[in-house]
Amino acid sequence: MTTNDLWRPLSERASATAPALRTSVSGALETQLRQWTHRAISRYDTDLDRIVLRCDLRDSRRCRQHEFVEGVDPPADWNPELDHLAYCTPRALLPDVIDAWLHLTAPAAPVRTLPALPNQPATGMDIFMSALGGFGALQPRYLLRDELQQLLDDGRSAYTLRADQAGLRQRVDPTVEALAKAAVTSADQDPARGSAGDHLKRAWTAAYALHPEPGKAYGEAIKAVEAAAHATVEPNNSKATLGTMIKVMENTRDRWVVGIGSEPSSAAAETVARMMRLLWTGQTSRHGGSHRTREETTTEARAAVHLAVALLNFFTDGILAKQPPAS
Known part of the structure; x- marks a missing residue:
């Protein structure tokens, strides 16, 4: 049942917006x-x-x-x-x-x-x-x-x-949840994506639990993308992280393409790299330092999880591809 399917009083039905959840x-x-x-x-x-x-x-x-x-x-x-x-x-x-x-x-x-x-x-x-x-x-x-x-x-x-x-748990629109489940299924069916599906499930659960755990949700979202991208971006680096993979993609921009439009586009691949960087830099509690860190908010964590869902689809469905070096 979507939020639009929930019954609401006749006086509210003229509104095209979904009913506010309590x-x-x-x-x-x-x-x-x-x-x-x-x-x-x-x-x-x-x-x-x-x-x-x-x-x-x-x-x-x-x-x-x-x-x-x-x-x-x-x-x-x-x-x-x-x-x-x-x-x-x-x-x-x-x-x-x-x-x-x-x-x-x-x-x-x-x-x-x-x-x-x-x-x-x-x-x-x-x-x-x-x-x-x-x-x-x-x-x-x-x-x-x-x-x-x-x-x-x-x-x-x-x-x-x-x-x-x-x-x-917190209620989520079924259409949105179906996208996450599809990403998990795709990852689970591809051995090259390691534990990406498991990490994404844990991230989703933590983000939408009765009492959300934002830090855990954000961390698991990053791990999900790291697992999904590893075999594509840095297969020979056993210590690869999302940060190192982003640098690889940014240093080899011309070799990455996304199959959107009439021709595969390296410009579109740069968008994927920016999405990965946004996810990576958005986790404020990742490292300690001289400045006080803070835990991510629930809103930030859920945004990270949805970003991870999109990124997993790029890697598991082969939408992002690496071209061979120019001869």
């Missing part, structure tokens, strides 16, 4: 998420203490028990710890609680969750019933995840479920 939890979404959290954790309350520990929520001790009418006993199934977590957790920390639950109840392949059948041969019916039991145990978790995704969509939240269903 980076904070709105009041209406808060109510729904608290109820969802209570339902989800009540099914798997063995995870309650681990979620509290992971999110460091023991400092606040105001519970809903004070809402019960004086002299009236609470329900028999009332769990004060669960009530406290679902309804007294600060609004800003609700995504962390949900992220922790998603991680603790992450789906596993059914074959790995089937119960063993000791001391007896497994018949076809045994295997079927075992698989059915494993699926039955997992089904509520899938339904809860579907419900959560619907809440996030309806609330136009900036958060969405990760592809592996094991946590939350």
Whole structure:
């Protein structure tokens, strides 16, 4: 679902711009998420203490028990710890609680969750019933995840479920994300590109995590381009870096061409080299020195990751090519 596909009130539909995503939890979404959290954790309350520990929520001790009418006993199934977590957790920390639950109840392949059948041969019916039991145990978790995704969509939240269903991440337009996935796939299918795909995946994850890690995202973006470009630019230099590869390309400008337009162009290749230099010099925290360094911002890191996606395509798809030296 793209941001343009998210439902919005009739009064806003005349606008051609995409609806603004909500980076904070709105009041209406808060109510729904608290109820969802209570339902989800009540099914798997063995995870309650681990979620509290992971999110460091023991400092606040105001519970809903004070809402019960004086002299009236609470329900028999009332769990004060669960009530406290679902309804007294600060609004800003609700995504962390949900992220922790998603991680603790992450789906596993059914074959790995089937119960063993000791001391007896497994018949076809045994295997079927075992698989059915494993699926039955997992089904509520899938339904809860579907419900959560619907809440996030309806609330136009900036958060969405990760592809592996094991946590939350920042929402990204699917078209943009598809370009990144295509770059990873191309890199993974070409042994000459080394670990470029792995680095790009780590960069993307760090840039769009629930709590982004800009420094890690930027560093992994650089490593992705280094891995993708190495075999093309400096195959005989085992210590090549993005910086040394940029110098090679700038010192041999006439030998590099990009297949855009009616004729391959060395001028277009210079644009690729400038993109690489922009990525290289933009990482302010790369080296220490006499001047104080600063961490990259999330915006800078995401720009670097998208720049890396484009550069990987130049190298993995053979768009950038090196001509033989003039005889």
